[in-house]
Amino acid sequence: MQHEKYFTKFGGQRIVAKEYRLMPNEAVILKEVSVAHGGVRAVYTDELMLTNLNIVCTNKGMLGNTKNILQYPLSQIKKYNGRPQVIMGKLSNGMPCLEVYFINGGKESFKFQSGNKKKINQWIKAIGELVGGESVDQSTDIDTNDYDGEDTLVGAFKEVGEQFKDVGTEILGSLGFRLGKKMSAPNQGVERISKKCVSCSAPLVGNKGQTVKCKYCDTEQSL
Numbered sequence: 001m002q003h004e005k006y007f008t009k010f011g012g013q014r015i016v017a018k019e020y021r022l023m024p025n026e027a028v029i030l031k032e033v034s035v036a037h038g039g040v041r042a043v044y045t046d047e048l049m050l051t052n053l054n055i056v057c058t059n060k061g062m063l064g065n066t067k068n069i070l071q072y073p074l075s076q077i078k079k080y081n082g083r084p085q086v087i088m089g090k091l092s093n094g095m096p097c098l099e100v101y102f103i104n105g106g107k108e109s110f111k112f113q114s115g116n117k118k119k120i121n122q123w124i125k126a127i128g129e130l131v132g133g134e135s136v137d138q139s140t141d142i143d144t145n146d147y148d149g150e151d152t153l154v155g156a157f158k159e160v161g162e163q164f165k166d167v168g169t170e171i172l173g174s175l176g177f178r179l180g181k182k183m184s185a186p187n188q189g190v191e192r193i194s195k196k197c198v199s200c201s202a203p204l205v206g207n208k209g210q211t212v213k214c215k216y217c218d219t220e221q222s223l
Helices: 116-131 149-174
Strands: 004-007 013-016 028-037 046-051 054-060 066-073 086-090 096-101 107-112 192-196 203-207 211-213 220-222
Touching: 028 054, 028 116, 046 116, 054 107, 086 116, 096 116, 107 116
Parallel strands: none
Antiparallel strands: 004 013, 013 066, 028 046, 028 107, 046 054, 054 066, 086 096, 096 107, 192 203, 211 220
């Protein structure tokens, strides 16, 4: 049984069916869930699929029910100087989005809930390879602050690294080193000594004659 199709004003085809059925000569290249189709008020409920023949957007409701299936043939994507007009654009609120321009003058916009810019570039590259011509690599525009989901792990490692950096700075400072653009030598003319706390035997470091407080038992004593 074939899909029933109706043309939309943007050159796509609205399919009357509960799910999209691939043609015998059609294969899936990319597939994403939690996609917002449209402007700034669009919600991340849709699914987007790229095949070797079409871009397929399945509009879903909040409960996961299929509302519409929209099919955009890759053959209808506009080209300029041999390049497919698939770019990283911006919505009115500055949010990056995948913009696809068609021969009839229509345009469709999509954004991804997780790793938005990274996935936009992935789709631009994949569509460029399928449609033919040279696609524009916009990976240099990626802002790491935009990533979430899998990218939050990178932020976690970065945060841990900063914590280790602070600890290292404190230890070097206690030994007389000052950190700036370059590491300076220990203060000249001041004798640095180390000893054990008289109360808990914890290590203490400081200048000779200096009164210090043990970080472990708060006992004040002279070095």
